[in-house]
Structure formats: structure tokens, C-alpha cells
Amino acid sequence: MSDSLFASYLIQGTGALITALIFGGFYREYRRTFLREWALSWSALCVTFAGAALSAVLYDTRPLDDPVRLGLSLVIGAAGYLEVVWLLFGSGDLLGRRPFTPGERRFFLAFAAAAGAALTLVHATDPGGTSIRFLLRAGLRGVIVGIAFLVAAVHVWRAPGVHAIGRRIVVAAFALFGLSQFQLLAIQISGRADALRSSFILSLGFGEFLLMFAMGLGVVIWLLEEQHAAATTNAAQVEQLALHDPLTGLPNRKLFLDHLTIAIPQARRNKHKLAVLFIDLDRFKLVNDSLGHSAGDKLLQVVASRLRSALRETDTVARMGGDEFTVLAPVVHTVEDAIAVARKIRDAIKELITIEGRELFVSGSIGIGIFPDDGADATTVLKNADAAMYRAKAQGPDLFQLYTSEMNAHAIEQLALESALRRGVESLEFLMHYQPIVRTTDGAVAGMEAMLRWKHPVLGLVRPEQFIRLAESTGMIVPIGEWALRTAVRQLADWRAEGFPDLRMAVNLSTRQLQHPDLALCVRNILDECGVPAHALELEINETSATESGLDAVNQLAELKALGVGISIDDFGTGYSSLQSLRTFPVGALKIDTTFTRNLVRDANDTAIAIAVIALARSLGLRVVAEGVEHPTQLDFLHVQQCEYWQGYLCSAPVDAKEATLVLRRMSAAAGRIMSPVSLGAVGAASA
Numbered sequence: 213m214s215d216s217l218f219a220s221y222l223i224q225g226t227g228a229l230i231t232a233l234i235f236g237g238f239y240r241e242y243r244r245t246f247l248r249e250w251a252l253s254w255s256a257l258c259v260t261f262a263g264a265a266l267s268a269v270l271y272d273t274r275p276l277d278d279p280v281r282l283g284l285s286l287v288i289g290a291a292g293y294l295e296v297v298w299l300l301f302g303s304g305d306l307l308g309r310r311p312f313t314p315g316e317r318r319f320f321l322a323f324a325a326a327a328g329a330a331l332t333l334v335h336a337t338d339p340g341g342t343s344i345r346f347l348l349r350a351g352l353r354g355v356i357v358g359i360a361f362l363v364a365a366v367h368v369w370r371a372p373g374v375h376a377i378g379r380r381i382v383v384a385a386f387a388l389f390g391l392s393q394f395q396l397l398a399i400q401i402s403g404r405a406d407a408l409r410s411s412f413i414l415s416l417g418f419g420e421f422l423l424m425f426a427m428g429l430g431v432v433i434w435l436l437e438e439q440h441a442a443a444t445t446n447a448a449q450v451e452q453l454a455l456h457d458p459l460t461g462l463p464n465r466k467l468f469l470d471h472l473t474i475a476i477p478q479a480r481r482n483k484h485k486l487a488v489l490f491i492d493l494d495r496f497k498l499v500n501d502s503l504g505h506s507a508g509d510k511l512l513q514v515v516a517s518r519l520r521s522a523l524r525e526t527d528t529v530a531r532m533g534g535d536e537f538t539v540l541a542p543v544v545h546t547v548e549d550a551i552a553v554a555r556k557i558r559d560a561i562k563e564l565i566t567i568e569g570r571e572l573f574v575s576g577s578i579g580i581g582i583f584p585d586d587g588a589d590a591t592t593v594l595k596n597a598d599a600a601m602y603r604a605k606a607q608g609p610d611l612f613q614l615y616t617s618e619m620n621a622h623a624i625e626q627l628a629l630e631s632a633l634r635r636g637v638e639s640l641e642f643l644m645h646y647q648p649i650v651r652t653t654d655g656a657v658a659g660m661e662a663m664l665r666w667k668h669p670v671l672g673l674v675r676p677e678q679f680i681r682l683a684e685s686t687g688m689i690v691p692i693g694e695w696a697l698r699t700a701v702r703q704l705a706d707w708r709a710e711g712f713p714d715l716r717m718a719v720n721l722s723t724r725q726l727q728h729p730d731l732a733l734c735v736r737n738i739l740d741e742c743g744v745p746a747h748a749l750e751l752e753i754n755e756t757s758a759t760e761s762g763l764d765a766v767n768q769l770a771e772l773k774a775l776g777v778g779i780s781i782d783d784f785g786t787g788y789s790s791l792q793s794l795r796t797f798p799v800g801a802l803k804i805d806t807t808f809t810r811n812l813v814r815d816a817n818d819t820a821i822a823i824a825v826i827a828l829a830r831s832l833g834l835r836v837v838a839e840g841v842e843h844p845t846q847l848d849f850l851h852v853q854q855c856e857y858w859q860g861y862l863c864s865a866p867v868d869a870k871e872a873t874l875v876l877r878r879m880s881a882a883a884g885r886i887m888s889p890v891s892l893g894a895v896g897a898a899s900a
């Protein structure tokens with residue numbers, strides 16, 4: 213029997229050794245504390261089995277009280293209990309328990325070793341008392357080891373981390389090993405004869421070996437699985453960072469383009485459309501500037517989450533950067549579907565947003581690009597949605613706009629125009645035209661309005677509508693405007709010297725010029741330079757730029773007015789100014805815009821507006837000039853309404869200086885006679 217016992221212990225010891233080596237080796241690699249504890253635990257187990265194997269050899273040859281056998285018993289007992297403590301240290305660590313202090317560790321280990329040794333020594337030499345001796349030595353230890361393994365199995369099960377095959381193997385092996393301790397005990401207590409059969413002892417040892425091997429293998433698999441999971445999470449994190457906007461968590465431009473690139477062939481295959489919506493918040497810069505960047509960030513986050521929840525799971529919502537978002541609706545059937553998405557977006561953004569205790573009304577401009585109508589590939593559709601957004605924004609806040617191919621053409625045209633304009637400024641391709649401002653009562657020319665023209669080498673004469681905005685937005689208007697002012701005032705000086713000493717000159721100013729800090733200085737210099745009195749100059753500012761200009765502009769105008777320069781509000785009635793805001797302005801005249809004059813007499817509404825403006829101006833002590841008079845009936849009307857001045861093709865279109873001089877001569881010759889509208893028409897026709 214001792215032979216089979218020896219063999220069984222040897223097998224189990226080998227199993228423990230292999231397991232200890234596996235744990236130790238993996239500890240070196242992974243540095244997980246539980247691996248070190250378990251390597252120690254299995255080393256102790258290995259010592260126990262080695263000791264047991266040796267004592268099995270000595271069993272028949274040496275007496276019970278032989279010092280070698282006693283020594284061996286001591287070692288086996290101590291190691292058997294140390295094994296349990298290390299096992300539990302390890303499984304406790306797995307659960308994330310507070311590690312024991314070195315002092316505590318020493319205490320537990322010493323206690324376990326001492327208890328184990330003491331229990332084996334009691335009754336060590338008691339030959340007949342097999343049951344007591346056995347119960348204290350193997351029995352108690354079996355119970356404790358069994359419980360410890362069951363506890364460790366629970367710990368392993370409950371430990372955080374990956375729950376997959378590896379961990380299940382470990383739990384199962386621990387639990388079986390724990391239970392097998394009880395089974396062993398039961399068999400030995402019952403004293404069943406077959407328990408002593410050598411084949412049984414051998415198979416028992418072999419079973420334990422397998423269980424230990426399973427533990428080692430299970431831990432290896434478990435660690436590999438954890439490593440794999442960690443790698444996957446890392447990869448996901450890296451991807452999240454590379455493809456998402458950190459502020460809102462939305463996909464970024466790259467990921468959006470990826471989605472779009474995948475969606476396009478799908479749409480082509482399934483013969484449906486897809487829509488890309490480009491959203492830009494209105495006045496976001498204002499929020500950022502006035503409430504600070506953190507408020508701006510919060511606003512973006514709120515908008516992001518609103519977009520996300522307003523749209524379908526299958527839609528992609530991305531942040532392009534700044535206050536720009538995009539939405540991909542991968543399946544739409546008609547343009548109306550795309551518009552419905554735009555409406556949803558608009559409503560989601562427009563809901564009141566409270567940030568840092570402030571209530572904000574936010575809106576967005578939305579451009580819509582549709583595949584395949586507006587582009588055959590991802591970048592084109594996106595670019596065109598962007599162009600549509602710009603168009604929407606130009607028309608005012610809170611609008612959406614479908615892409616049209618003219619937009620592209622328009623953009624290209626604008627670009628060409630811009631470089632041409634730059635060249636125009638350099639090579640002085642500008643000239644001035646003049647249009648008489650006629651006094652209604654006697655038909656005398658009271659003044660001239662200077663109109664800028666651009667003599668484009670290919671396009672010919674270009675009117676301001678086509679380039680003033682561009683000149684404004686590029687800042688080129690400042691040098692151009694100064695040139696226009698100087699040219700007009702110089703011309704005025706000539707005319708005044710040539711027999712029209714009371715003639716005045718009206719010059720148009722744009723918003724940008726008005727905001728220029730040197731405006732007043734520049735005007736004064738030009739007047740001095742040309743020797744023209746200030747009261748002979750009138751500056752025309754359109755209604756919108758008058759209401760939008762700041763205090764600095766108003767102060768400059770007040771300074772000019774103090775000099776004697778006249779100020780008129782141009783295009784009156786087309787802006788949305790309240791008269792109140794015009795009160796702060798040093799205004800001397802109002803000009804009724806061509807659009808109202810055009811429909812005078814014919815359209816009751818426009819007629820009413822003209823009547824109201826004339827009455828209003830009179831009550832405020834302002835002069836009134838009606839622009840765009842083309843028909844004698846319009847002039848009759850102005851007569852009746854006692855509108856003091858008028859301009860228009862009926863007298864003359866804006867013409868160059870030479871022709872304007874002829875008109876001046878003719879008109880002043882005719883003045884004095886009461887002019888009938890018919891004769892005026894003849895003059896106008898002659899000069900046009």
C-alpha cells in the first residue's frame with residue numbers, strides 16, 4: 213500500500229509543482245499579486261505531497277517516533293496550512309480586498325504554520341489511535357482545505373473582470389478540489405476497504421493531479437482572455453478618440469465621411485436617396501464672446517444631445533468642428549423627406565436652452581445636399597450641403613436651404629470676381645457717374661449723386677450691386693471709397709468753378725467705410741484739398757448700415773455734421789429701422805428708395821408709404837428726395853405731395869462727368885421756366 217501511496221503523492225506533488233511553476237511564471241509576466249500568492253500556495257502544497265511521499269517510504273521501515281518521521285510530520289503539517297493561507301491571500305486579492313500589511317501577513321502565516329505543526333505533533337506517536345490521530349492530522353486539514361477552496365472558488369467567481377472560459381475552469385476546478393477533500397475524508401472515516409486499494413489511491417492521486425492541472429490551465433486561459441479583452445477595450449478607446457469629438461462625443465468629420473462613403477453605394481444599390489444636412493449655429497460667436505467659452509462648450513453639448521435624440525438611431529450626427537454639425541440621413545425617398553429632417557433639426561435646436569442660469573434662444577442655418585441629385589460621391593455631397601448652408605445663412609438666421617447647382621456657379625463667379633476686383637483696385641479700373649438731383653418746384657439741379665462704376669476689361673461697365681458687397685467683405689471698399697469721394701469732390705469743385713457755384717454733391721458711403729476710424733479726417737482732408745465748403749457735400753448712408761453702426765460711427769458723423777456736411781438716409785423704407793434709432797443719427801434728409809417710387813400711383817401700398825415718409829420727414833424737419841422717378845405721373849404725384857427733390861431716369865440716368873455737364877447746362881437753361889412733366893421727359897430722353 214505504501215508503494216501506491218508513494219506514487220499517488222508523487223503524482224499530486226508533481227501536479228502541484230507544475231501549477232506553482234505556471235503561477236510563478238505568469239506572475240513574472242503579469243505582476244498580478246494573486247499569482248504570486250498562489251505560486252506560494254502551490255509550492256507549499258508541493259512540499260506537503262513531497263513530505264507525504266517520503267513518509268510513505270519510511271512508513272514500514274521506521275517507527276512512529278523516529279526523529280526523521282517526526283520532522284517530516286512537522287514540515288507537512290506547517291506546509292499544509294500555509295497553503296491554505298496563501299490560497300486565501302490570493303483569492304482575497306482577486307476580489308480587490310485591502311492587502312494585508314506585512315505584519316498581518318507574518319502573523320497569519322506564523323499562526324498557520326504553528327497550528328499545522330502543532331496539530332500534527334499531537335498524538336504523533338500514538339500508534340493505535342488511528343482515528344484521533346488521523347482526524348487531527350488529515351481530517352481537520354482536509355476540512356479546512358476543502359472550505360478554503362470553496363471560498364476561493366466563490367472569490368474567483370465574484371472577482372471583477374472577464375467572465376469567460378478560463379475563469380469558469382478555475383472556479384470549477386477549485387470547487388471540485390474543495391469537494392474532493394470532503395469526499396476523501398468521508399471515505400477514510402467510513403473506513404471502507406476499497407479506500408485502501410492501491411488502484412483507488414492511484415486514481416485518486418491522478419484525479420487531484422488533473423484538477424490542479426486544470427487550475428493552472430484555467431488561470432492561463434483566464435489571463436489571456438483578460439489580456440485580449442483589455443486590448444479590445446484599448447483599441448476601442450483609441451478609435452473613440454481618433455474618430456470622435458471629445459467635447460460632444462459625436463463622430464468627427466473623418467468618421468462622418470466614413471459613414472457617408474459606406475452609405476452612398478448602399479443608396480445606389482437600393483435605389484433610394486440619402487441626405488446630408490450641414491448645420492451651423494447662428495450667432496454662436498456672440499454666446500462665446502459674451503458668456504465665455506465654458507458656456508459656449510455647454511451650448512454645443514446641449515445642441516449635440518438634442519440633435520442625437522431628435523433623430524433616428526440610423527442617422528449619423530457628427531460635429532465638424534466649431535459650431536458646425538452634420539447629419540446623415542442614409543435613407544430618404546423624396547426631397548420632402550430631407551426637408552422633414554431639416555425641420556426636426558431646426559425644432560430641436562430652437563427649444564429654449566438654459567445655460568448657467570441664462571435662457572438662450574439658439575437657431576441654426578441648415579444646408580441640405582442630396583445624393584444622387586447634388587453629387588455622386590461623399591465629398592461632393594458634403595461640400596454642396598455646406599454651400600447650401602452658406603446660402604441659407606446669408607438669407608438670415610434660422611433658415612434651411614436645398615443645394616442648387618447655381619450655388620457652385622455663383623461661388624466660382626464670386627471667386628473670379630474677387631481676384632478681378634483686386635486687380636481693378638491696383639490698376640484703377642474705376643470711374644464715377646453722376647445723376648442730377650432735381651428740385652421739384654423749379655426743375656433746377658440742386659446737386660449730383662456720384663455713382664461708382666467699375667470698368668471691367670471684359671465685362672464692361674459693372675454696377676455697384678455686383679461688386680460692392682464683395683468689396684465690403686474683402687475690405688477693398690475703403691481704398692475704393694476714398695478714391696470715389698475724392699473724385700466726386702474734385703468734380704464738384706470743377707463744376708462749382710464752371711458756373712454752378714451752388715451745386716452740391718452726394719456721395720454714397722458703405723457700412724465698412726462708416727466704421728472706419730479715419731472717416732471724418734479723410735472727408736475733411738479731401739474737402740480742404742479741393743477747396744470745397746463742407747455744406748456742399750452730402751453723404752448718403754443706407755438705412756441698414758445707419759441702424760447697425762455703432763457709437764463711434766455716430767460720433768464721426770456728428771463731427772462731420774458740425775463741420776457742415778449733410779447726411780442723408782438712403783433707401784429709406786427698405787430697412788427695418790425704428791425712427792427712434794434714427795433720432796440718434798445726425799440726419800438731414802431721407803431718400804425714398806427706387807422700389808417705392810417705381811410703384812407710385814400704381815400700387816396703393818407703396819403710395820401710402822411714400823405719403824407717410826414725406827409727411828414724417830416734414831414733421832421731423834428733414835428734406836425728402838424721391839429716387840428712381842421714371843414717369844411723369846410719378847413726378848406729378850411728388851409735386852402734389854410737396855416732395856422737395858427727386859432723381860431718376862426721367863431727368864437722366866447716371867452718366868459720366870462729360871455728359872453730366874451737358875445735362876447740367878441743359879437743365880439750368882430750362883430751369884426757371886415752369887417745367888411740365890412732358891418737357892422733362894424730353895430732357896430725360898435726350899440725356900439717357
Ligand code: C2E
Nearest residue numbers: 662663664675676677696720721722840841842860861866
Ligand atoms: P443708391 O444710392 O440707392 O443709388 C440709386 C440707384 O438707382 C443707382 O444704381 C442708380 O443708377 C439707380 N437709378 C437712378 N435712377 C433710376 C431710375 O430712374 N430707375 C431705376 N430703376 N434706377 C435708377 P447704381 O448706380 O447701380 O447704384 C446702386 C447702389 O450702389 C447705390 O444705390 C449705392 O447704394 C451704391 N453705390 C453707388 N455708388 C457708390 C459709391 O461710390 N460708394 C458706395 N459705397 N456705394 C455706392
Ligand code: CA
Nearest residue numbers: 661720752782
Ligand atoms: Ca444713394
Ligand code: CA
Nearest residue numbers: 782783805839
Ligand atoms: Ca437708394
